[in-house]
Amino acid sequence: MKGLLTSFVSGTVFALGLGISGMTRPVKVIDFLDFFGAWDASLAFVMLGAIAVYFVAYRRSRKMTSPVLAPDFSLPKRSDLDAKLIVGAALFGAGWGLGGFCPGPALTALASGALPVFIFVVAMAIGMYLHTWVTELGAATSGLAIPSAKNTLDA
Amino acid sequence: MHNFTPFAALFGGILIGLSASAMLLLDGKIAGVSGILAGVLKPIGGDTLWRICFLGGLLAGGLLLRILLPSAFDFGLIRPFPLLTIAGLLVGFGTRLGSGCTSGHGVCGISRLSPRSLVATATFIFTGALTVYLVNHLMGGS
16 A cells, blocks of 8 residues: 555656656757757756666665565666667657656646647557557567566566 | 757756655655556556546646746657657557556666666657657658
């Protein structure tokens, strides 16, 4: 129960961080990615601040046998580079540069009630379902078992 | 470099880092938004409730911003609906294929010095910049 409250409060603080930093404004995102135009470096400072804090937290977590409110850490264990990772990241980047939204800010900006955000989020959800569908289709045609649980551990 | 806002960006980034740290140290979870959302869209037994709580928190935070900092939703630049739809499809499909987005790879993964996240982050910043260059400089900014 406390774990769920942590998730809710963390989500709230995460959204406030996105809003204060400017990530919820496509103009800031697109200007950050516009290295050959009016480059706005602000969003590099978002990553800097977030990584500085999380780096320390991650070091701390390595010394703990379990998290405070849960039995285990569920962290990604893969370290191999594959084509899916690179192609996926490339497609994501193209969509990020095109629309100026990534998933967290888009979901946060739903609260604005603005129609374009809603359209983006619906398209994003459809994109996620499309991936599931393509994966299952690929597995069915090649006769391989579907590793459907692999998506639970990201990054 | 007009509109350069390093202090707000740094402060917001620290809040994001604190939030992700709480998820790690208290719940043992990675605060990767695309993965959290995907786990709600296609639930996998018993691992859904915390995700719904996190996403509910994002919306609650959004509502707080709407009251306390309305300029957070001063989007400044909104692409036409067909482009936004393509962007959304690419973001949804790409984050699943690549197992993460700006939060999971860009913040949590880089902090863990994960080779996959370092490569993914370099890749999505590169293709993001390439896309902005193509749209802004070659296609006249549509």
